[in-house]
Amino acid sequence: xxxxxxxxxxxxxxxxxxxxxxxxxxxxxxxxxxxxxxxxxxxxxxxxxxxxxxxxxxxxxxxxxxxxxxxxxxxxxxxxxxxxxxxxxxxxxxxxxxxxxxxxxxxxxxxxxxxxxxxxxxxxxxxxxxxxxxxxxxxxxxxxxxxxxxxxxxxxxxxxxxxxxxxxxxxxxxxxxxxxxxxxxxxxxxxxxxxxxxxxxxxxxxxxxxxxxxxxxxxxxxxxxxxxxxx
Amino acid sequence: xxxxxxxxxxxxxxxxxxxxxxxxxxxxxxxxxxxxxxxxxxxxxxxxxxxxxxxxxxxxxxxxxxxxxxxxxxxxxxxxxxxxxxxxxxxxxxxxxxxxxxxxxxxxxxxxxxxxxxxxxxxxxxxxxxxxxxxxxxxxxxxxxxxxxxxxxxxxxxxxxxxxxxxxxxxxxxxxxxxxxxxxxxxxxxxxxxxxxxxxxxxxxxxxxxxxxxxxxxxxxxxxxxxxxxx
DNA sequence: AAATGTGAAGTTGTTCACAGCT
DNA sequence: AGCTGTGAACAACTTCACATTT
Numbered sequence: 224x225x226x227x228x229x230x231x232x233x234x235x236x237x238x239x240x241x242x243x244x245x246x247x248x249x250x251x252x253x254x255x256x257x258x259x260x261x262x263x264x265x266x267x268x269x270x271x272x273x274x275x276x277x278x279x280x281x282x283x284x285x286x287x288x289x290x291x292x293x294x295x296x297x298x299x300x301x302x303x304x305x306x307x308x309x310x311x312x313x314x315x316x317x318x319x320x321x322x323x324x325x326x327x328x329x330x331x332x333x334x335x336x337x338x339x340x341x342x343x344x345x346x347x348x349x350x351x352x353x354x355x356x357x358x359x360x361x362x363x364x365x366x367x368x369x370x371x372x373x374x375x376x377x378x379x380x381x382x383x384x385x386x387x388x389x390x391x392x393x394x395x396x397x398x399x400x401x402x403x404x405x406x407x408x409x410x411x412x413x414x415x416x417x418x419x420x421x422x423x424x425x426x427x428x429x430x431x432x433x434x435x436x437x438x439x440x441x442x443x444x445x446x447x448x449x450x451x452x453x454x
Numbered sequence: 455x456x457x458x459x460x461x462x463x464x465x466x467x468x469x470x471x472x473x474x475x476x477x478x479x480x481x482x483x484x485x486x487x488x489x490x491x492x493x494x495x496x497x498x499x500x501x502x503x504x505x506x507x508x509x510x511x512x513x514x515x516x517x518x519x520x521x522x523x524x525x526x527x528x529x530x531x532x533x534x535x536x537x538x539x540x541x542x543x544x545x546x547x548x549x550x551x552x553x554x555x556x557x558x559x560x561x562x563x564x565x566x567x568x569x570x571x572x573x574x575x576x577x578x579x580x581x582x583x584x585x586x587x588x589x590x591x592x593x594x595x596x597x598x599x600x601x602x603x604x605x606x607x608x609x610x611x612x613x614x615x616x617x618x619x620x621x622x623x624x625x626x627x628x629x630x631x632x633x634x635x636x637x638x639x640x641x642x643x644x645x646x647x648x649x650x651x652x653x654x655x656x657x658x659x660x661x662x663x664x665x666x667x668x669x670x671x672x673x674x675x676x677x678x679x680x681x682x683x684x685x
Numbered sequence: 686a687a688a689t690g691t692g693a694a695g696t697t698g699t700t701c702a703c704a705g706c707t
Numbered sequence: 708a709g710c711t712g713t714g715a716a717c718a719a720c721t722t723c724a725c726a727t728t729t
Contacts, residue, residue, distance in 0.1 A: 254720070258681050262674040266656055279645075284546065286707065293722055296690060308689045308728040324681040325681050333676065344575030345672070350656065354673035356680075371603045395679055400626050419679035421672075425497055427520040435682050437675050441652075442585035443493040443574070444668045445564065446628055448650035450556050451666050483696070511710065524700055527712060539706040539711045 233333075257298045261321050263288045264295065268318040280311035327355045332393050334417075336408055337400030338363040338370065338378055341423060345397060346374045358397070360387060364404075381408075385415040395419040400424050484532045484555075491529055492552050494519045499549040511542035558586045561679060563624050565648075567639055568631030569594040569601065569609055576628060577605045589628070591618060594636075612639075614648040626650040633657050 267287040271279055279437055285292040299305060299317075302324050306312045322328055333351075338361050345351075346361055356378055366378040379387065387393070396417045400408050403423040412420060413434055420436045422428055425443070428436050502510055516523040528535060528550075533539040534556050537543045564582075566573055569592050576582075577592055589607055591685050597609040610618065618624070627648045636655040643651060644665055651667045653659055656674070659667050 255678075255682075256720075259674065259678060262671075262677045282688080285676060287658065291722070292688095293521075293690095294720090296688095297721080300690065304690065306689050310729070311686045311688065325677060326684055327677055327680065331676075331680055340575045340578050344571045347571050348672070350673050351676065354677065356673065356676050394683060395676065399678075419568040420470070421675055424503075425493070427498075427518065435679055437679050439495075439670065439672070439675060441571040441670070442581050442587065444652055444670060445489065445562075445582065445587050445626065446493045446556060446558055446585065446629075447486075447489060448652060448666055448668050449558065449562050451486075451623055453557055487698070512712095513710080522700070523710095524713095525698090527710095528699080531712065535712065537711050540709045541707070542710065 224449050237251055251301055253301045257301055258325070260288065260290060260294075260298055264298070265325070265327075266323050268314055268321070271314050277314055278311050279314055279317075281306070284312070322409045329355070331395060332359045332391055333357065333397060334384075334388065334393050334398040334411070335361045335376075335399065336361065336363070336381075336384070337398060338366075339399060339401075342397075342399035343370055343372055343374065345399065346376055347372065354445065356395075359391065363388075373382065373400070381411065384411060388412075388415040388417060393417065395421070397421045397423075399423045482532055488529045489556070491519065491521060491525075492556055494521075495526065495529070496549065496552050496556070496558075499545055499552070502545050503549065508545055509542050510545055510548075512537070515543070560586070561592045562587050562626060563622055564588065564626045564628060565590065565615075565619065565624050566592045566607075566628040566630065566641070567594070567612075567615070568629060569597075570630060570632075573628075573630035574601055574603055574605065576630065577607055578603065587626075590622065590624070593618075597678055612642065615642060619643075619646040619648060624648065626652070628652045628654075630654045 231442060247333045264284065267284055268279075270287075271284075285295040288295065296306075303315050303320060303342040305320055311426060326365070333356050335346060336356050338346070340405075342361065342363075346358055348363050359375070361376050361378045363378055364381055364382055366380045370378075394417060396412050396419070398405060398408060398412070398420055402424045405422065405426060406428060409420065409428045414429055418434050420428065420430070420434065422436055422438050425440050427438075430436055465529050476613055495515065498515055499510075501518070502515075508565075512523040512526045516526040519526065527537075534551060536548050536551050564587050566577060566589050567575070573592065573594075577589055581587060591613055592605070592609045593609050593615050594609055597611045608633070624649060627643050627650070629636060629639060629643070629651055633655045636653070636657060637660060640651065640653075640659050640661060644661055649665050651665065652658065653667055654671075656671050658669075661667055
């Protein structure tokens with residue numbers, strides 16, 4: 224599998240489509256786009272593995288991921304050299320290395336805020352767990368309201384959020400609340416200790432420097448498509 | 455060469471972070487990232503307008519959009535000059551100009567394929583219509599299956615798709631089918647005349663050059679967040 | 686012979702600095 | 708005085724070309 228998209232990250236003050244967050248780790252600084260592609264490579268490698276393929280060339284893997292082979296090799300070069308010249312890469316080993324680099328080895332707990340249409344769908348979306356994330360709880364201003372659908376996660380009121388986040392050491396939140404309240408909700412999240420936000424509201428969130436926001440804006444994706452397909 | 459089977463062939467440029475489709479219109483070639491940002495500016499302008507603000511400086515608008523003011527001005531420069539020096543931009547006028555440039559003035563019909571969890575949520579998602587898109591119909595392999603939720607759009611069987619697309623002149627499709635069938639569905643869509651696809655499956659689709667695919671991959675978004683927020 | 690790894694070249698995108706209007 | 712518009716400088720990213728290894 225693979226295929227990433229591009230909803231780029233917006234940090235207030237830096238801009239759309241910009242670069243690395245300031246984070247000055249000792250590790251080599253890896254460009255954001257490379258990180259994105261590493262996720263894609265990971266999914267392609269998973270498919271190769273499922274099909275019993277043990278070795279792959281940069282050419283073949285790049286093709287599956289939709290990039291040039293030189294780019295793939297450059298991307299890998301940021302954090303090591305794993306290939307065998309004349310042969311290619313060991314699928315399992317490369318998977319493990321990229322996985323380590325991305326830090327996706329462990330299961331990450333995530334909360335979701337805003338149990339409306341979209342939130343409800345995401346709560347039962349299978350795609351997350353398979354990739355190492357688990358939405359462990361949901362929060363909503365009206366937790367008791369009847370939903371169209373049964374979900375396995377509990378829905379709490381907003382007032383329970385700070386304590387829950389601290390108690391469970393949650394660092395990431397998916398935010399699917401209406402645009403009118405999203406900044407307020409964000410403030411609460413940040414205050415509670417959340418440092419990564421996946422935001423579905425069509426607005427640029429104001430957050431401190433050490434908090435990262437990834438925006439997913441479906442209307443913009445459509446608009447973008449519509450621009451490029453017209454004559 | 456046992457690998458051939460799952461290597462998705464894709465057109466150069468498909469996938470993540472790619473560039474302009476080859477489309478060489480007479481119009482100035484505007485970078486993809488700029489187009490993305492234009493959509494954001496548009497939404498900021500709409501909010502300014504709602505708040506009764508008639509004039510805005512590049513500085514202020516850029517701040518709302520999360521970019522630098524020079525970038526905003528450069529973006530606009532690709533297709534005209536609309537500001538008044540010493541004063542700024544007329545909100546209504548700039549909105550209109552960007553809207554024209556993006557071609558979002560008219561309402562675009564869209565179909566959705568794959569009425570599962572996510573598809574169902576998107577069908578009742580309010581965010582689209584407000585931005586000029588209308589999902590006019592849905593298609594699914596099991597159109598009669600009972601859904602958890604009432605929606606206003608009709609759900610047709612896959613066999614009805616080609617005729618419908620032609621009859622209604624639909625150009626864009628949102629694809630929320632399982633990864634196992636997404637390529638097959640894509641082939642049908644392309645064959646039916648669809649040229650813009652918003653794909654939620656975690657795989658790189660194989661499409662002809664004149665078809666554009668935007669991928670939305672939520673697991674990758676989360677993975678990306680998780681990478682950048684760790685210490 | 687086949688395929689990786691990488692410096693160098695090339696391309697694209699962003700920011701600066703300031704000229705030029707209003 | 709304030710703010711836009713833009714060439715030039717800069718930075719990031721991609722691709723090329725090829726030396727290197729198996």
